[in-house]
Amino acid sequence: MTDPTPPLPGRPGPDLSVTIAGVLFRNPVIAASGTFGYGREYAGLLDIARLGGICTKGLTLNPRPGNGGQRLHETPAGLMNSIGLENPGIPAFIEHELPALRSLGPAVIANLSGSTAEEYAEGAALLNHAAIDMIELNISCPNVKAGGMAFGLEAEAAALVTGRVRGAAPDKPLMVKLSPNAPDLAAVARACVKSGADALSLVNTFKAMAIDTRLRRPVFDNTSAGLSGPAVRPIALRMVWELWEALRPPGAPRPPVPIVGMGGIANAEDALEFLLAGAAAVQVGSATFANPCAMTEIIDGIALYMAEHGFRRCDKLAIREPGGVS
Numbered sequence: 001m002t003d004p005t006p007p008l009p010g011r012p013g014p015d016l017s018v019t020i021a022g023v024l025f026r027n028p029v030i031a032a033s034g035t036f037g038y039g040r041e042y043a044g045l046l047d048i049a050r051l052g053g054i055c056t057k058g059l060t061l062n063p064r065p066g067n068g069g070q071r072l073h074e075t076p077a078g079l080m081n082s083i084g085l086e087n088p089g090i091p092a093f094i095e096h097e098l099p100a101l102r103s104l105g106p107a108v109i110a111n112l113s114g115s116t117a118e119e120y121a122e123g124a125a126l127l128n129h130a131a132i133d134m135i136e137l138n139i140s141c142p143n144v145k146a147g148g149m150a151f152g153l154e155a156e157a158a159a160l161v162t163g164r165v166r167g168a169a170p171d172k173p174l175m176v177k178l179s180p181n182a183p184d185l186a187a188v189a190r191a192c193v194k195s196g197a198d199a200l201s202l203v204n205t206f207k208a209m210a211i212d213t214r215l216r217r218p219v220f221d222n223t224s225a226g227l228s229g230p231a232v233r234p235i236a237l238r239m240v241w242e243l244w245e246a247l248r249p250p251g252a253p254r255p256p257v258p259i260v261g262m263g264g265i266a267n268a269e270d271a272l273e274f275l276l277a278g279a280a281a282v283q284v285g286s287a288t289f290a291n292p293c294a295m296t297e298i299i300d301g302i303a304l305y306m307a308e309h310g311f312r313r314c315d316k317l318a319i320r321e322p323g324g325v326s
C-alpha cells in the first residue's frame with residue numbers, strides 16, 4: 001500500500017512516531033483490546049503493518065469461555081457488548097497466537113485481566129518473559145462477575161492489583177486501563193501511578209443496559225453490558241482532558257505518565273481531538289467493526305493534518321504543550 005502523504009521533495013514528511021513508556025510506536029494509532037482479535041483475523045482486510053500497535057483481547061491465566069446469551073447489541077450510535085473475556089488463556093496465547101501477532105510488525109500490547117489479584121500476578125509473571133512490548137492492565141471490564149472493573153472503581157483496589165502486576169512483571173512497561181465508571185477517576189489514576197503504572201489508558205466501556213421489549217427481559221444475561229462507539233466519544237474525550245489536568249503537577253508541562261485515549265474514535269478528526277486534548281496515542285475499537293480500514297484511514301488523516309498545519313512531530317499536537325497550537 002502506498003503512503004498517500006509522501007514528503008515533499010527535499011522536505012521530510014511529518015514524523016508520526018510516538019514513544020510511550022519506552023516503547024516506540026510508528027504512529028499513535030493502536031487497535032483496541034477485544035476488537036482486533038490477535039491481529040491475523042484482519043489479514044487481507046487492511047495493511048496491518050501500518051498500525052502503530054495492536055492490543056490483544058483480554059487475556060486471563062486460564063482459558064475462559066466467555067458469557068452465554070447475546071453478546072453484542074447495536075444502539076443508534078454505539079455498540080453494547082458482553083463478551084465476558086473469552087480467551088484461550090495466557091500460556092496458549094503465548095504458544096499459538098503471539099508468534100504470528102509478533103510477525104505482523106506493529107508494537108504488541110497484551111491486555112491482562114483476572115478475577116483475583118493473585119491471578120493477575122500469575123498472568124503477569126508469564127507475560128514478563130513473553131515477546132510482548134507492553135502490558136495493558138485491564139481493571140475496567142464491566143462484563144465479568146469477579147475481578148475486572150471491580151478493581152478499577154476505587155483507588156485502594158486499583159493500587160493493590162497494579163502493585164502486584166508491577167512486581168510480577170518488572171521487565172515490561174505497564175499501562176493501566178481505567179474505567180469510566182469509577183466515581184473518582186483521578187484518585188484511581190493517581191493510585192495506579194503511585195503503584196508503578198508507566199502509562200494510563202482510558203476509557204473502557206460504560207456500564208449500560210438494553211431491554212428486549214418483545215421478550216420483556218434484559219437483552220444481556222448479565223443485565224448490564226459495556227457501551228462503546230460514537231455515543232461515548234464526547235464523554236471519553238472530556239475524561240481524557242480532565243485526567244490530563246488532574247494528574248499534571250503544578251507548574252509541570254504535562255502529567256507524570258502518558259495517557260492513551262479512546263472511546264468512539266471513528267475517523268482522523270475524532271483521533272485528533274484526543275491527541276489535542278493531551279493523549280499521547282489513541283486506540284480504536286468499535287469503528288473497526290463497521291469499517292475495517294478505519295485505522296489506516298485515521299493514520300493517513302493525521303499525517304495530512306500535520307502536513308497542512310505545519311506539525312513535524314506527532315508528540316507536539318497537544319494544545320496545552322509548550323509550543324502547542326494555543
Ligand SMILES: Cc1cc2nc3c(=O)[nH]c(=O)nc-3n(C[C@H](O)[C@H](O)[C@H](O)COP(=O)(O)O)c2cc1C
Pocket residue numbers: 032033034035056057058059079081083085111138141177203204205227228229230232262263264265283284285286287
Ligand atoms: C466487542 C468488544 C470487546 C472488548 N473487549 C475488551 C477486552 O477484552 N479488554 C479491554 O480492556 N477492553 C475491551 N473492550 C473495550 C475496548 O477496548 C475500548 O476500550 C472501548 O470499546 C472503547 O473504544 P471504542 O469506542 O473505540 O470501541 C472491548 C470492546 C468491545 C466493543
